[in-house]
Amino acid sequence: MKNILKYYKVVILLLLAFSFNACDEFLDRPTEDTYTIDSFYKTDEQCFQAANVLYNAPWYDFQRGFLWIGDVLAGNMYLGTDNGYQNFNLTSSNEDLTNAANSLWLVNGHCNAVIENIRTKAGPAVSEETKNTVVGEAMVWKSLAYFYLVRIWGAIPIVHSNSAIIGEGTATELKKNTVDDVYEYIVKTLEYAVTLLPEQNKPGRLNKTAAYGLLAKVYLTRSGWGQSGSRNQAHLDKAKEYAAMVVNESGLTLEPEYSNLFRISTGNNNPENLISWRWIASDQWTSQNSLQSDLALNGFTGLNDSWGTWRGPTIDLQFAFDEDARNDERNNRDARRKATLMMRGDFYPYFWRHVGGFTATWDDEDNVAGATFGIGTGANCVKHIVGHFEGDHKAEAGVPARTMATDLATHILRLADVYLIYAEAILGNNESTSDPEALMVFNAVRKRSIAAHENVSSITFEDIFKERRLELALECDNWYDFVRLHYYKPQLAKQWLNNQERGSYNNIMGYYEEEVDKADVTIESFKVNITDDLKFTLPFPEVDLAMNPNLRSDVEPVPFDFSTLEY
Template sequence: MKNVLKYKTIGVLAVLLLTATSCEDFLHRPTEDSYTIDNFYQTEEQCFQAANVLYNSPWYDFQRGFLWIGDQLAGNIYTGTETIYQNFNLNSTNEDLVNASNSLWLVNGHCNAVIENIASKSGSGVSPEVKNTVTGEAMTFKALAYFYLARIWGAVPIIHSNTEIIGAGTATDLRRNNLEDVYEYIERTLLRAIELLPADNREGRINKYSAMGLLAKVYLTRSGLGMNGSRDQQYLDLAKQYAKTVIDEYPGTLEPVYSNLFRISTGNYNSENLISWRWTISNTWTSQNSIQSDVALNNFTGIAGDTWGSWRGVTIDLQNLFGEDALSPTRQNDDTRRKATMMMWNDHYDYFWRHVGGFTATMDNDNNVAGATFGVPTGAFMVKHIVGHYEGDHAAENGNLGQRMATDLATHILRLADVYLIYAEAILGNNESTTDTEALKYFNAVRQRAIPDADPVTSLTFETIFNERRKEFAIEGDNWYDYVRLSYYKPELARQWINQQERGSYEGDIYGYYKGEVDASEIAVNSFKVNITRDDFTLPFPDIDLSMNPNLSKEPVPFDFSTIPY
């Protein structure tokens, strides 16, 4: 794999020295730069510092793939003439796909190195509890990286130890392992992490419940693997078991105000978030969150050339799911997730450009205080991942100025709301519907957080839960994997739901219509729908990976679990 060869070139020791010295602002990391591997892991603080990098830098090049794969393929994001993802025209040379592969394998390499160095290099003064905690953090992120790899590319090689592979000189000979074995490896890794992690870690860091919540999601996904029309009950039961443990024992709660989850001050360390990438603006490139630049309206941060998202936005299909119509003079604001997810004409946000009274989505010079450009022909723009003005909003949130392509906003990977819906779906299992009180309780907790006046739902179906998940996690890089999970055991239904989505745009001057210059009769939907096959649920390996290791194109083989200790 690409990163294996990278390690062969620069050496694992150099990589781990980077983990000890980069992104020094994150979690109070000091700036010492005179350490070697042999003298670094000597204190408990240094051991924690070694894992700090796992929360940001190796994931950096996955940021675009995270959103484009997770939401464009899912039918949530429209990108105009950039049609590769929304039209399923992906090929093995796609830059974002190449970067995603490199990033995820880099995460695996960093995690393996932290695990090995904690075991072999930590000083006598480091307590077993700290060794276990840091190792458990690395194992959880390792499992997370493999969970993405498995759901994006299917069968992939299991690299348990980079140093062993480098020492044996077999980096370019690796075969893919059976997808069933990849999931088994993910589960074993998380089970070991759960044994090692404390119930309460330092603020913002992974704890036992983080790993349990992720394991519940893995079990729910695996329940359909290799099945036909129904799911394996043993994995549904395990998903339910681990989700319920998190629900009963984890002290965190749902954030009452949904939009608060996506603000630095109220969301970065919110107890609802079980796993997050924790970005920081520092002198080390890759420590920061750059997603805002891809999705925010042009001119939205007050920094010239910082954002270019005016022709990217939210699909008509996702608007329809929320009951929205961009041509309607009224907005459906009963679901607070709608406005926190998509910005539509005349929407006002008091947390954007707050230093001048907030931002209203119009072209009126008195209200369009950012001088923003409105261009996407679906009539809706993305909101999540946006901080706003570099000083008026970013500095107001945490005291630090935003910078070009750089914010401190955390990216949430697993929230407690996800665990609630996993639990409800695991209870539903293979039934057509359920009135189970526990499933309804936690489903309604998520739904009524977003729609406080909504009547409780009294019966659940798979489609009801699926659609609720799409609204809850839209533009969070996750919805595509729900379709992948469904494709494992009901591929035709997954295809049907994707193929019926409206991925087109409005034809005509929709912004002229908003300004009263164009009649509604002059606006029409330029419909576009895809026709995907079963094969489209697995993405192509990047050419660069195939050229470095031609064995990736061969049939997968079993993994020998006797070669690892768990």
């Protein structure tokens, strides 16, 4: 595998990529030419610096794949009906898919290097607590990378040690390991990380609670693998156990204002956000969040670095929020809708605040940003967007944004996610549940954003599945809910995807500009027709297939030798 080999060599040769710039004080790193690998790891601070890169740079090239896989495949985002992610016609030559694979293997390589170097290079002045914490952090990030890899590609090689693979020269001969063994590897790694991580870490860094939350999600996903019609009860019980630790023992509560989670000043270090990529708008490429450029309206940032006018939430997602772009008035029943989907008439005090805020309008005089509207679904994205490079970014972060670069953290696991994992694990294989713990967390998530919500007395799987979509929409997670469902109920997963409206409106722009009547605005319907199971695993990049024929779909995966692990 060329990508695995290339990135593992990069990790070793660049000595943990010290040249990447910092993201906040706790992500400071020394310059590349200041130290050799043998002169580093001599203090607690240096050991933490070695792990800082794991919070951003190696994840950078996953950002677009993160969006397209997580939300376009899931039917939440519109890129055009000819787009391979929207119409399920992806090939091994897709650039963003290739970059996603590169990035995830790079994360694994960095994590392995940190773990190996802490264990072999840490000096006598380094405390055991620091060594444990840093290794624990690396193990959680490594587990997260494998969690994405197995849900995207299915059976994949497990590479436990960089140095072993490079020393043996076997990178192009690696065999895929079974999906079950990949999940077992993730679980073992996370459960060991839990024994190393502190209850509380420095702000923004990983701790036991984050690892418990990820374990709950992994076990819930794994519970359906290899099953038919129902899920593995033992794995559901473990998901419930770990989620309960987060819900009942962490002391964390939901952020009262949903939109605060996605602002730099109120969201980057919000305790509800358990695992986040942490970025900085710097002149060092890969240190920054670039998602705003892909999603914000053209002209929205003041830097001419955004091209999201023709990308945005689908009609189907709008319908899920009980909204319709053809209506003149918004119902605004659910606060998550406005914090996720920008629709005609929406006012945002936190965008373009230096001129009094931003209203989504097609009137040139009222459009303070001079932004271009044009998407045929009638909605644009809000999450991942900071706004004007000075008026908003500087107000939030203290410094202006740069071209294709913001400080906004990307949230991977939130407390609300774990709440819904807990509810689903309690529900298990039942048709419905009235369990008070499940109802408590489900109602809490809804009540946070729906003021008129009246507590329900029973919930079903479909209730939880839909609530996850509304809560986590455009956070690049919903596709993996379909993968999880497909593991044990493939026909239902296909049915729900095939029923989605992935098309656009005819004449919606003309209607907004008062050139056509509302009656002339019709849906140009587009629906997918998923008929085979391979649609739930994506193709390996062609460069990897060329370098390692063991990745081909006709090559059976092999068991992993767990006796090689030290935990």
